[in-house]
Structures are given as C-alpha cells and as structure tokens.
Amino acid sequence: MTLSGLKQYLIKEGATVVGYAEVDEALPAEISHLNRAVSIGVDRNLNADTIRILGKLLKTAETFLRDKGFRFLCIPPDSDRISGTFVSKLYKLFSHKVAATCSGLGWIGRNGLLINPRYGPRLSLVTVLTDAPLEPDFPIEESLCGVCRLCVHLCPSGALSGEEWSRENPFPELIDFSKCYSYKANSRAVAGKPNCGFCINICPYGRRIPRDTNTVRVTVEGDE
Helix, strand or coil: CCHHHHHHHHHHCCCCEEEEEECHHHCCHHHCCCCEEEEEEEECCCCHHHHHHHHHHHHHHHHHHHHCCCCEEEECCHHHCCCCCCHHHHCCCCCHHHHHHHCCCCEECCCCCEEECCCECCEEEEEEEECCCCCCCCCCCECCCCCCCHHHHHCCCCCECCCCCECCCCCCCCECHHHHHHHHHCCCCECCECCCCHHHHCCCCCCCCCCCCCCCCCCCCCCC
C-alpha cells in the first residue's frame, strides 16, 4: 500500500474522518521534525469503547508508518492521558483541535469544541505526528458558526464568551472554565462523572438538521 493510502486504510479500520495537516508553526522544538499531523476522528460519544477504538486506530497508523520507515508520535485521546510519559508533557504544547483545523476537519465553535460540517461537535479525536511527506489537506481558516449563538445564550453556566475563532485568532477566550466546572460539579452525575453536554446537544450541526449559518437566530429575553 502506498503512503497516500493511509487515509482510506484508517477509514476502513473504523475512523469516521481522517485529515492530513502541515503543522510546522504549531510544534514545540522537541518534535519540530514531525511536521505532519494525521488527525483521526470517530463519530462517537467519548467513553471506554471509544477510547479502545481510537487506540486501535493509533496502532494501525503506527504500524503503517513504521513499516514504511517513517518516524511518528501518537497522541492519545484527551481523556486517556497517562501522567509521567513523554507524550503527557505534550498535552499543553500540541492540541488535537490544532491538527483537526489544520487538516480541514472542522473549526472551533463558540462552545470551544471542534465542529465538523457533517458530524458537528461530536467527533472524538486522536493525532499522529510524523515526518512522512503526506500531502496536506486544505485547512479551515475561520469559523462557520455564522451568527448562531445558541450555545452562548443557552449555556446553563453562562461560561461561553461568544468570541469567535479563526486561524488568525486561534486562541480566543471562549470559555470561563471556572463557571463550567462549578456548574458540572453541582449537577447530577451520570456514570459517576459530572454531566452537562448542553453545548454539544444544542449545536445545529450536531443535531443534523437543515441550517443556514447566515440566518440562524435565537431570541432570548434581553437579547437585542
């Protein structure tokens, strides 16, 4: 199988979407030689089975790249972090969402989540950094949320600022995490974990309904 076949191979093995990105500008010096990212997403809620599937996909990409003589670094799901490892030191230095936006899989919504045009904010992600000369996909340059502010207006914790992401403004202050964490800490737990997920469920893209991001409008008390 040729190098270009990795994407279809991963989809055959269970990935929902796969994108390639050139990430030179986003890398810390320690791994600057691994300037290509393979962003892998599955359309599943993040749970133990999803983590298992994502781990299998990472292993598939790892084997593929190793067999072809390329170097790589697998970055596991955010919820499957293992402290004390080399990879654990990179969590704050390289984000799955950076790889995903650079590879054209989506943009960062006002809810702070990656939003894919087809699957909304429901993708669970992993990333493989490599020195393989993969042809990059076209990056997403700006948010496609348009005027929609449903998540901002209806967030029960009032944690969303309404700021807008773009490639030129990649790290806006989208979320007041203290408000978000406080609300979840006082909400009813599901399966032993704090529960909310409202900003996922309310997103028009995630609900798979017809939408026009230029005309979506929500009226709430006090909104002018």
